[in-house]
Each structure stands twice: as structure tokens, then as C-alpha cells.
Amino acid sequence: MQGSGEQFPPGDGAEEPRESRAPHRVVGTPQSARARTLLEAPPQEDRRPERWLPAEPSNLDQAKRAERLVAALFILSMLASIGFVAAYVGLEVHSVVATQRSNLALGVSMSVAFGALAVGVVIWVRYLMPKVELTEERKPLASSPKDRAEFDKDFTEGAEASGFVKRPLLRRTLIAASVPLAVAPLVILRDLGPLPGTSLRHTVWRKGLRLLVFGPNTPLRPADFAIPGQMITVVPDGYQDNLDALAKAATIIIKFGPGQLRPPTVMNWTVDGIVAYSKICTHVGCPVALYEQTTHNILCPCHQSTFDATRGAKVIFGPAARPLPQLPLGTDAEGFLVATSDYHEPVGPSFWERG
Amino acid sequence: MTKSKTTEALEDTGRFLDDRLRAARAVRSALRKLYPDHWTFLLGEIALYSFVILLLTGTFLTFFFQPSMSEVIYHGIYTPLRGVRMSEAYASTLNISFDVRGGLLMRQIHHWAALLFMAAIFVHMLRIFFTGAYRKPRELNWLIGIVLFTLGLVEGLFGYSLPDDLLSGTGLKITQGVLETIPIVGTYASFFLFGGEYPGNLIIPRLYVIHVLLIPALLLGLISAHLFFMYHQKHTQMPSKGRTERNVVGAPAYPYFAAKTSAFFLFIFAVLALMSTFAQINPIWLYGPYNPLAITAGSQPDFYLGPLEGALRIMPAWEWNVFGHTFAFNVFIPALVPLGIIFTGAALWPFLEQWITGDRREHHVNDRPRNAATRTAIGMAAVTFWGVLWLEGANDVIADQLQIPLFTLTWIARFAVILGPIIAYWVTKRICLGLQRKDAHLLEHGVETGIIRQLPSGEYVELTKPVDEDKRAVLEYGRVGAPQLTGPPTDADEVPAPGTRGPLGRMRTRLDRVITEGIPIEADGHGNGHGDGHGDGNGHGNGHGSPAAVTAGEQEGARPAEPSGTDGEDAAH
Numbered sequence: 021m022q023g024s025g026e027q028f029p030p031g032d033g034a035e036e037p038r039e040s041r042a043p044h045r046v047v048g049t050p051q052s053a054r055a056r057t058l059l060e061a062p063p064q065e066d067r068r069p070e071r072w073l074p075a076e077p078s079n080l081d082q083a084k085r086a087e088r089l090v091a092a093l094f095i096l097s098m099l100a101s102i103g104f105v106a107a108y109v110g111l112e113v114h115s116v117v118a119t120q121r122s123n124l125a126l127g128v129s130m131s132v133a134f135g136a137l138a139v140g141v142v143i144w145v146r147y148l149m150p151k152v153e154l155t156e157e158r159k160p161l162a163s164s165p166k167d168r169a170e171f172d173k174d175f176t177e178g179a180e181a182s183g184f185v186k187r188p189l190l191r192r193t194l195i196a197a198s199v200p201l202a203v204a205p206l207v208i209l210r211d212l213g214p215l216p217g218t219s220l221r222h223t224v225w226r227k228g229l230r231l232l233v234f235g236p237n238t239p240l241r242p243a244d245f246a247i248p249g250q251m252i253t254v255v256p257d258g259y260q261d262n263l264d265a266l267a268k269a270a271t272i273i274i275k276f277g278p279g280q281l282r283p284p285t286v287m288n289w290t291v292d293g294i295v296a297y298s299k300i301c302t303h304v305g306c307p308v309a310l311y312e313q314t315t316h317n318i319l320c321p322c323h324q325s326t327f328d329a330t331r332g333a334k335v336i337f338g339p340a341a342r343p344l345p346q347l348p349l350g351t352d353a354e355g356f357l358v359a360t361s362d363y364h365e366p367v368g369p370s371f372w373e374r375g
Numbered sequence: 376m377t378k379s380k381t382t383e384a385l386e387d388t389g390r391f392l393d394d395r396l397r398a399a400r401a402v403r404s405a406l407r408k409l410y411p412d413h414w415t416f417l418l419g420e421i422a423l424y425s426f427v428i429l430l431l432t433g434t435f436l437t438f439f440f441q442p443s444m445s446e447v448i449y450h451g452i453y454t455p456l457r458g459v460r461m462s463e464a465y466a467s468t469l470n471i472s473f474d475v476r477g478g479l480l481m482r483q484i485h486h487w488a489a490l491l492f493m494a495a496i497f498v499h500m501l502r503i504f505f506t507g508a509y510r511k512p513r514e515l516n517w518l519i520g521i522v523l524f525t526l527g528l529v530e531g532l533f534g535y536s537l538p539d540d541l542l543s544g545t546g547l548k549i550t551q552g553v554l555e556t557i558p559i560v561g562t563y564a565s566f567f568l569f570g571g572e573y574p575g576n577l578i579i580p581r582l583y584v585i586h587v588l589l590i591p592a593l594l595l596g597l598i599s600a601h602l603f604f605m606y607h608q609k610h611t612q613m614p615s616k617g618r619t620e621r622n623v624v625g626a627p628a629y630p631y632f633a634a635k636t637s638a639f640f641l642f643i644f645a646v647l648a649l650m651s652t653f654a655q656i657n658p659i660w661l662y663g664p665y666n667p668l669a670i671t672a673g674s675q676p677d678f679y680l681g682p683l684e685g686a687l688r689i690m691p692a693w694e695w696n697v698f699g700h701t702f703a704f705n706v707f708i709p710a711l712v713p714l715g716i717i718f719t720g721a722a723l724w725p726f727l728e729q730w731i732t733g734d735r736r737e738h739h740v741n742d743r744p745r746n747a748a749t750r751t752a753i754g755m756a757a758v759t760f761w762g763v764l765w766l767e768g769a770n771d772v773i774a775d776q777l778q779i780p781l782f783t784l785t786w787i788a789r790f791a792v793i794l795g796p797i798i799a800y801w802v803t804k805r806i807c808l809g810l811q812r813k814d815a816h817l818l819e820h821g822v823e824t825g826i827i828r829q830l831p832s833g834e835y836v837e838l839t840k841p842v843d844e845d846k847r848a849v850l851e852y853g854r855v856g857a858p859q860l861t862g863p864p865t866d867a868d869e870v871p872a873p874g875t876r877g878p879l880g881r882m883r884t885r886l887d888r889v890i891t892e893g894i895p896i897e898a899d900g901h902g903n904g905h906g907d908g909h910g911d912g913n914g915h916g917n918g919h920g921s922p923a924a925v926t927a928g929e930q931e932g933a934r935p936a937e938p939s940g941t942d943g944e945d946a947a948h
Contacts, residue, residue, distance in 0.1 A: 126652075127651060138641035156622065156623050209567070213567040215566065261460070304549045370694060
């Protein structure tokens, strides 16, 4: 590998091992004609500089040390990879703790395998490869005027040969054919979903439907919910597992003491100071899940729209523009809380057709 | 030396391939291609390699993930959720996390890599912007980059929506709520995307195919184009001695760049693996399955969507109901306008700058940010705008941590989002001009040595020594400013250039003066940017009316890194 490269040796077949050949040829390139001739090498000045890159780094001692370090890192990487396989095979996952252990072993061995290799290669580049800084000219990016002219000529000739320019009938009918072709793929997307219709204006609440406490799914009497300041989430009876229905019908009820509720709360829709509001925020539809007893504020944790529960859930801060709709409440023959109708306005975020 | 078996084998392979492909010439030129070096060039590589890691880990995850909203009862090893009804998507994600060996690691690497991908693109774009690397001929790659970033936002959002846990479901609900408010088409878009009313049972499979097929294919195609353009146009280079607009200085691809970049890929993989081992991300088992009635406080999207979230939070509650229709300004303005301004502005900027300055030359040497004071200031204004919205996206957490009332914080943000960018613009510009002034001083007066000498006349002077050549090359590059097509239009002797006529032309002239504002370097050491004399000084440099100004500019552009920049300035006088 230390071939001087001063000149091409005369006569060389590919099979004939010669000392100074290997470094000069890029692997994969065919042998030059010269390499196969028996003639003397041509004069010196005809050839490009022999070496483009120096063969050795400037500091050989440092390189020697670096070589050992790099080799050590590669071995470390190898061991880590073996460790990764061992951890995969050896550490079963049958409990959360075992999963943690497996994750730790796999992760650490993987990091070391990649990391040691990466550091090794970087040290290799920095200390074992000779430092070079080469300069080459940039060619202008624009093509030469000659190339452009030739391109123009060929393009025009092609266009003429195709007849695209001089046969307007073909051109126009081709365009006429491609327009509906482009529309067709859009049309077949129509069945991605049903049209909205009026579905956003309604929920599953209707007259006589019981309020079930979310979670235990039990009906509720006003007397069971008698402590002012409480807030709970309720769902319509029969829909407790229907996520599509609940996404709109989720409701909160809050108990107030006498005289706490004020307009624009609709008093006829409350029962014993219990008021029901939609749980779906009128901003972008997160569940309004936070309630502050002292201020009677309902807060949406997503974007902090804040509603005053004593005043018909009107907006007192944040980006929501409308109060939470109020659900008309009543009691049925058995004394359980029921809705007396659906919400009187669409719940949840605004939409174009809402009006 | 005898040829080794390996060499022979390589040669045989090479010959085999070349006999069939005639690739020696092309491959050789690829091997010899020079790559300039600078640490900021690694930012794009981080994004690229994160993407590769995303593809690898993502493929692994698809083997186990079930994109289905069918309800199942969980029976896996995570006891707190045993017996709970959940979607198959969520159950299979739990399964990946607990029952598949290496599954949790792959999931966490995938998520961390997604964050790194977006963060790297973000910083990479800032680097490109602040150094002017988007300038001709690289505008197309800048545009591709913006599209890549936008696609990345959507890809990330859809990706973290897939597990169908409580947090991701909340994000999806917000997405749907925002979609619904878009005028005219919103409701239809929502119904078509979700296959009916929210949540339905189609959204996860649909997001899945978009997330694993559609967007990755687009990303792959655009990244390939991005790399091809970069390869063809070659890297830019940072200003330094010996580097000009007409050359490339660096080390060849083979072996240097190839080895370094491979090592870098491994290094990124190692860092992501390490983070994923020790830093838990998106622990979906703690959130529980999605339920539209439930939510947790402190729900935040991944960081790159923070500005959208923040914009939703600070928007005042404006809504109109007219002619039977609802204009929910409180939702669709924050959803569309802030990012719209940033992305549209970024896409138009290179062309706007070209039009204003009339600079249509190729640029391959990067600007130092200080030397393009106005551009840097605009960039910092945009960063501030983004940053305020981003912080406001976590306003509940910040309010809690800093014990500031939430509403107060939101009001601060409402003002800061307007005033912050203005202040950032002004401050950045003053800092840039100050740094320019410092550089000009160094070039004009040299470095202070601290040696005091008494002259024969009795006068004391401090000796200065000229800036050394390497530093001079850096300091001088790009100092004379972009060429002014317009020249000084008020000069009575001159005929105004065609580009300066009419109201549009006058506006252009004014903008040009703002954009090219800078401190000129004057070799005679006088009149160096006293007070606000900068715009004027710049005009002097090229003060020959427009055609001459262009020529002068082009000459400078032709050999900007030569240490004769000061002389060139002299000649212009």
C-alpha cells in the first residue's frame, strides 16, 4: 500500500500483481488502455497528479494510539450488540417489572452498540485519516446558451412532430377529455361520510330520559344530590356505552343553594337548585371538567374557556363565544332526575350552518 | 505488494457492475464530490436520519399495531387496566408497550425521533434563513423544506392520535372542533374525515393509512428531491479565507463525508435509543382509553403544535352570527392565520427580497446574520411570534409553575404576541448594526494591542495591528451589502432607474433602504456609521445611479471573499 506512485510501471496485466497499482485505481473502474500496453509510460507532464489524497495522517504516533482506541470501541460495540440479542432472548416480559428490565437492557445495549461505533468512526476520521481541504470550481448552474438553444430546438421539433401545435382539434379534445378525468377521483370521495344534515343540532336527550351518574350508571334523585357546590357528570339512560351519542350528550349537573342561581339561567329547567349544562365546550368541544366551588366557575382544561355556572354558564373568560347550553330538567314518577326535552340549541363547537 | 483477496473481490464486483452499467465515471465523480464542513450543516442531517429512524421503528410498530376502533376488553399484563373496555388500537398499543419485547423501546424511539425530526427541521430552517442560504439558486429547496415542515406537523399529529388514548383522543376532538368551524366547508370536511359524527369508528384506520402510507410517501419523495437539489447545487459554505462564490472548499465524499455522515447516523440512533431508555415519553397506559366525557388538566400537544394550541388559547371570543351562518373567528382565525403568516411569509420571502434588492445573482457563500440586519431582525420577530404562541400553548402549566393567575398570563400573552415581535425586530436590528460597527472598527483600525508608544513629537499613541487575513476574510464578507438596483433616487443629477418609478417603485426603494441597511466599512477610517448614517453610507458605496450600482455589486459578488473588499470599496468612491 505504500507504493510510491511515481510512475506507471511498464507492462501490467490485471492478474500480474504489481506493487504500485492498487492505490491508483478506483475500484470498479475499467483499466485504462495504458495499463494494458507493454509500452513505456508516457511522459510525466501528461498525467494528472498521482495522489489526490495523502495516504497517511501527519501524526503517526497519534494515529497508532487512535487505532487502538477505535478498535476497542468497535469491540465494545460488538459486545453490546451481542448483549442486545442476549437481553432479547434472556429477558422475558410477563409483568410490568420484567418489561421495564427488558426495556432497560435492550435500550442500554442498543445505545452502546450504536454509540461506540459512531464514536469509533469519528475518531478514525479525525486521527487516522489525513486532513485534507480541497478546492474545486463551481460550475454555473444555468446551462450554456448553446445547450439552451439546442434544447429549445429539440423541444420545438418534438412538439411539431407530435402535431400538438398544428392540430387544434386533437389538442382541444385532449384537454376536454382530461378535465372530467380529474374530477372523477374527487367524486368517488363522496362516500367518505354522510352529509351533516341537521345531526349537529340534536343530541339523544329527549323528554323523560333519565340522567345516569357517569361511572356507576345509576339514576339520581334530587335528594341524593343535596350538597350545594357539587358537580357531577351525567349521561342519558341507555346510551352509557355509546361514545358517539355521549360525544354530544355529555352533561354536567351542579347543585346550588336557594337564591344562588340568577338569570340568564332558565329557572324552569332546574330542579331544587340543580342545573344541567352541556359538558361539551362551545369552543372546540373538549369536556368542561373543572369546577371551582367558591367562584362557581366551570373551566375547560383545554383552552381555559371559563363559564359562570350561576348565570346560565355565560362566558367570563377565554376563547369560547357562547354559554354552555342548559338542559331542561324535571323528575319522573319515581322521583328520578330526567330531561324534559333535548337541548334547545346545538351543543359543542360552532359550525357554519349553526346560524 | 500482492493484491489482497479483498481487493480482487472488490475489483471483480466493480468490473461486473461496470460491464453492465458503465458507472465508473459517475460514481467516481460522486466519490470525489467535495463537502464543505460546518456544524450547522449537521442540522439537516439530523432531520434526515431521524426520518430514516422513524421509517425503521415505524415499520416495526405496524407489525403489532391494530388500527381498529372495535371495542375489546383488555386482558394484558398491565393490571390497572385489566377488564377495561377500550378500542383495539389502544389495546394493541398497550400490547406493544408491555407484551412485545423491545416494543416499548421502539415506540419510545419512534416518538422521540418524531420530536427530534421536527426540532431539527425547525432549527435547520432557522439556520438557512439567518445565513441567507435560501437565496438563489436554492429557493426551490427552501420551498420544499417548508412543505416538508408542514407535512411533518400533520404526520406528527396523526401519529400521536393513533393510540386512541385519552390525551390523543382529546387532541383529535380539538382537531375536529377546529375543522368544523371553517366557513362553508367545515362541517362537510369533518363528516367526510370522520365518516359521520365524531368520533365514529373510522377515524383511526383512516389516520393510520394517512400516517403510514400517504404522508410518508410524500415525505420520501420530497426529501429525495430536497437531497437531489442539494447534491446538484452543492452545499453553501460559510465565509472564510479562500472560499468564494465560485468554488467549493471541503473534503471529498469518499472517504471523509461518507464516514462522518454514517457515524452521525449511528450517533443519532444511539442518542435516541438512550433517551428512549431513560426518558419516558407518551405513557399512554397512564392516560387510559379515550372517552369523550373525560379529560385531564395540562393536556398539551407535542411541542411543534404548541403555537396552534397557544393561538387557540389567546384568541378573544369573537363570533358572528349573520345571514343564518356562524363565523367562528375565535377558532378558525387562530387555526389558520398565525401559521399561515409564518409559512406564507417564509415561502414568499426569498422572492420578495430579490425583488426589493434587485439581487438576482447566485449565492453560495452564506451571510453572517449580523450583516443582513433587517433579515435577521425579521427572522427574530417571527421566532418571537412563534415563541409567544408556543409558550401560551402551555399557559396552564406555566401559570401553575410560576404562580401567575391564568387570566393574567393570557392577557400578557395577548399583548406579547403583538409587541414581542416588534421589540424583537428593533432590538435585533440594533444588535446587528452594533456588531457590524464593531467589525468595521476592527477592519478600519485594527486590533488594539495594549502597547502605548510615545512619538518623537511627544504624543502617545496606542499601537494597533491589522486584523489577520483569515479573520479579515470572515469580517469583510458581505459587508458592502446587497447591490442596490435603485440607487439613491433623490439625487438631482441622476435619472431614476426604471424600477424606482411609480408608487410601487418608490415603495420598493424605501424597502430596499431598510433591507440593505448596514454599517459601511471605510478604509480611510472616517464617517463610520455615526449615529444613524447607515442607509446613507450604503448609498455612497454604490452611488453611481442604478446601472453602475448593479455592476459594482456584481463585481463585489464575483470575488467577495478576496481580501481586497476594502480596496473595492475604495474604488467605488
